[in-house]
Amino acid sequence: MASCSPGAIKSFPLDLAITVTDTLYDSVDEPITMDIQWATRSTPPMFISPTTNCITDEVGAGNTNLTTLRFMNNNYTISTVQIIKASHKNWILPNSIQSSNFEDIVITFSTTSATTPYNYLTFVIPILRFAGASDPSYLKGLSDRNSNGPFSLQSCFPTDPRARFARYVTCLAGYSSGAPTQNVYIFVSTSGIQANQATMLKILESTGRSDTFGIYNTPFTNRLTGGSGSGASGAAPGSRPGFIQNIADFSNKVQTTTQLLNYAGFKALYPSVDTNIRQDDTSAYQCVPIDPDSAIVDGKINVDLKSGEVLSDVLDKRNQLRSANSVSAGMTPGRVEKYLGTALGIVLLIILLFTIPWLVMVISSGDNNEENVYTGLTYNILIALIMGFIGFIIGAMLN
Numbered sequence: 001m002a003s004c005s006p007g008a009i010k011s012f013p014l015d016l017a018i019t020v021t022d023t024l025y026d027s028v029d030e031p032i033t034m035d036i037q038w039a040t041r042s043t044p045p046m047f048i049s050p051t052t053n054c055i056t057d058e059v060g061a062g063n064t065n066l067t068t069l070r071f072m073n074n075n076y077t078i079s080t081v082q083i084i085k086a087s088h089k090n091w092i093l094p095n096s097i098q099s100s101n102f103e104d105i106v107i108t109f110s111t112t113s114a115t116t117p118y119n120y121l122t123f124v125i126p127i128l129r130f131a132g133a134s135d136p137s138y139l140k141g142l143s144d145r146n147s148n149g150p151f152s153l154q155s156c157f158p159t160d161p162r163a164r165f166a167r168y169v170t171c172l173a174g175y176s177s178g179a180p181t182q183n184v185y186i187f188v189s190t191s192g193i194q195a196n197q198a199t200m201l202k203i204l205e206s207t208g209r210s211d212t213f214g215i216y217n218t219p220f221t222n223r224l225t226g227g228s229g230s231g232a233s234g235a236a237p238g239s240r241p242g243f244i245q246n247i248a249d250f251s252n253k254v255q256t257t258t259q260l261l262n263y264a265g266f267k268a269l270y271p272s273v274d275t276n277i278r279q280d281d282t283s284a285y286q287c288v289p290i291d292p293d294s295a296i297v298d299g300k301i302n303v304d305l306k307s308g309e310v311l312s313d314v315l316d317k318r319n320q321l322r323s324a325n326s327v328s329a330g331m332t333p334g335r336v337e338k339y340l341g342t343a344l345g346i347v348l349l350i351i352l353l354f355t356i357p358w359l360v361m362v363i364s365s366g367d368n369n370e371e372n373v374y375t376g377l378t379y380n381i382l383i384a385l386i387m388g389f390i391g392f393i394i395g396a397m398l399n
Helices: 022-027 095-100 137-143 197-206 247-253 263-269 311-324 333-365 370-398
Strands: 035-037 068-071 074-085 101-110 120-130 165-172 182-189 193-196 255-257 277-281 300-304
Touching: 022 247, 074 120, 095 101, 095 120, 101 197, 120 197, 137 197, 193 197
Parallel strands: 120 182, 120 193
Antiparallel strands: 035 068, 068 074, 074 101, 101 120, 165 182, 165 255, 277 300
């Protein structure tokens, strides 16, 4: 079984020994976004069983009503939805409301892509209990089977498209002998969502619990070699699954973004987001057949974000198409005819503008002996030919 590197995060959650601030989060801001297609349902969501964290929602074999998203040119489908014991309480701002966080809703997406560096995307949305708060429709449906829909997980995300998310990567050990490690990209909402305290107590009661929800539980939990636990539980740092010791550690392992939910706005500002080139480290393509002589430049692989193909493959296909249609950058007969036509037009234009008026002038002046006429015509035709040749050369250079 492949092991994660010693310096990698290998657990969920990741706890903090430092106090976060807006300034600290801003210092590690790196804007990224993703296109999420939210599914809706007419019936209220429910837990799979009374004692589990997992919610049925759109998850299930054969279900076509699935929330999906697109990130780094890969498609992801929702795999689990859970309500768990508060896991990232110390990440919430302002710090004064952290004590209102007793549980999180956690949504995990997965992809079958063999080239992505992130096999799973997990969103942690802290739920803040406040008396009199307006409930997200999804949580209201969990607490009351008679409530009216539609219901969508979108209501469990911040309504502000510029809401901040902190993010870090957790490494999973290989699932079998010889299997490579995989990565989970964790996104934590630093503002969370509000819900009525009575509603959350009713949801908790429906699971048969009276104190708190359970911890995060997914099919890859046993591959978290750093452990999976309750996070900001007040336990000693050494006993927590993952731990950020200081600001330097934070800056090396955590980034933030305020564009995650702002796909439409971000794309409007940067239209090339779908067509530019992404440079990937070669380590992201360990199991992908590529030509190292053409695909790798300075240790990087250029990827066309519109098609998802290695750029060298895109250019190769384009050259093959050009060859099949006899298209080249050389001086083809058609191009020569085009330039000769331009040059001939210049010659005729000069004759029309200069030679004919000259002949009229000579005849009118009476100085129209044969030698003068012949010399004048020769001179004007020579000028026309020179100008036509110059036009031909200029046309060829411009094209």
